[in-house]
Amino acid sequence: MLGVAVIGMVILQACTPPVPASNAGPGFSSAADFAMERARRDAALAASGSTTFAAPASVQTGAIGSSDLAAAGIGQAAPNGAPMSAMKPSASVVAAAAPASNNGAISDEQEFSAVSGRESIESDAQRRATQAAAREQIQPTALPTRPADTGPNIVDYALNAPNQMGQEWYSRSIFGTQARFQRNCVKYMSPDAAQRDFLVSGGPERDRKGLDPDGDGFACGWNPAPFLLAAGR
Numbered sequence: 001m002l003g004v005a006v007i008g009m010v011i012l013q014a015c016t017p018p019v020p021a022s023n024a025g026p027g028f029s030s031a032a033d034f035a036m037e038r039a040r041r042d043a044a045l046a047a048s049g050s051t052t053f054a055a056p057a058s059v060q061t062g063a064i065g066s067s068d069l070a071a072a073g074i075g076q077a078a079p080n081g082a083p084m085s086a087m088k089p090s091a092s093v094v095a096a097a098a099p100a101s102n103n104g105a106i107s108d109e110q111e112f113s114a115v116s117g118r119e120s121i122e123s124d125a126q127r128r129a130t131q132a133a134a135r136e137q138i139q140p141t142a143l144p145t146r147p148a149d150t151g152p153n154i155v156d157y158a159l160n161a162p163n164q165m166g167q168e169w170y171s172r173s174i175f176g177t178q179a180r181f182q183r184n185c186v187k188y189m190s191p192d193a194a195q196r197d198f199l200v201s202g203g204p205e206r207d208r209k210g211l212d213p214d215g216d217g218f219a220c221g222w223n224p225a226p227f228l229l230a231a232g233r
């Protein structure tokens with residue numbers, strides 16, 4: 001039994017894949033191979049005097065072209081012996097990347113330090129004098145003349161009405177039904193327009209269109225109260 005167990009352990013150990021060294025670079029089987037390859041590349045770069053690292057083909061043929069990278073100052077070789085920090089993008093690239101100023105239209109008239117450098121008491125007085133000279137004073141003119149024939153004045157009618165709203169004052173025909181009242185009143189844009197047309201058509205004594213079935217002299221629910229209130233009555 002012991003021999004069988006030993007044989008089984010030997011078989012399992014032979015089938016287990018070797019664990020790669022943790023300090024070995026990607027693609028290398030050992031740290032020694034990785035160190036040798038790294039030393040070889042460092043020597044080649046030192047001999048060429050260049051600090052440019054070639055990008056993989058997958059990067060070079062990507063969406064960003066080499067001309068765009070060069071315009072941004074990426075991928076260019078620094079002068080011999082110069083640090084990588086010496087590589088700076090061109091002035092046009094920096095200007096394009098800089099955010100646009102959004103306060104160009106803001107006045108600095110409230111900043112004493114900014115105004116005192118270019119203005120003085122004398123210049124301020126001169127500017128005020130120039131503004132005063134350019135001021136134009138408009139003279140009042142006569143009010144326009146009201147046409148003589150403008151139709152019934154509903155304001156005058158409201159102030160001189162002998163009765164209140166809803167109080168019967170004029171006799172009406174028995175044909176002045178509620179249905180006729182509603183049908184004809186909806187034709188007007190406002191109660192003021194209805195009252196004006198009512199007076200033009202012979203009201204308040206006559207109501208040809210059935211706009212005042214209760215005989216108070218006010219058509220389509222027109223109310224003289226706002227006019228009386230404005231006149232203090």
